[in-house]
Amino acid sequence: MKILAVDDDDSIRDLLTLQLRRHGYDVVTAADGEEALEKALKSAEKTKNIPIIMLTAKTEEIDTVLGLELGADDYMAKPFSMRELLARIWGYEYYGDTRTVDVHIRHLRSKLASAPEIAKAIETVRGVGYRFQYEEAGK
Structure with missing residues (x-):
């Protein structure tokens, strides 16, 4: 910037x-x-x-x-x-992007790239937003 x-x-x-x-x-x-x-x-x-x-x-x-x-x-x-x-x-670094939640979810997913099973637990619900649905394997 x-x-x-x-x-x-x-x-x-x-x-x-x-x-x-x-x-x-x-x-x-x-x-x-x-x-x-x-x-x-x-x-x-x-x-x-x-x-x-x-x-x-x-x-x-x-x-x-x-x-x-x-x-x-x-x-x-x-x-x-x-x-x-x-x-x-x-606070102004994202001044051009009005989709704040989407930006944060994208950053969160990229940070969780090393744990793809957790990253994919953040589900996009079309027309609603996001939800976190995670179940550990074997439970």
Whole structure:
């Protein structure tokens, strides 16, 4: 997942970049809104529905509401917790897939690939959802 980190403070931008890269994100940086827009517009053709999380020193309710109304998906005030930021970013990794339960079942089945007798116990019930029906051999 690519992240555009924008901050006028070099030290905060460097910290964000370091931490996000350590967690596997591809980070592009900008020092201000103008540079951020330029970089975002260059990659707009390649990426659609990009989640935007604002990190800002403004903490008033009106600032939060305005940021969300202008298109931000989330808003965090500084100082911020890196753990909380990463948790919020991780929440957007499946932004393009609205079939949440199906995605989780697919991941669960792939993790259970080494135990196919358990994996196939997760049955798809067409038009309803899923059910777990497992009986151990010999019982």
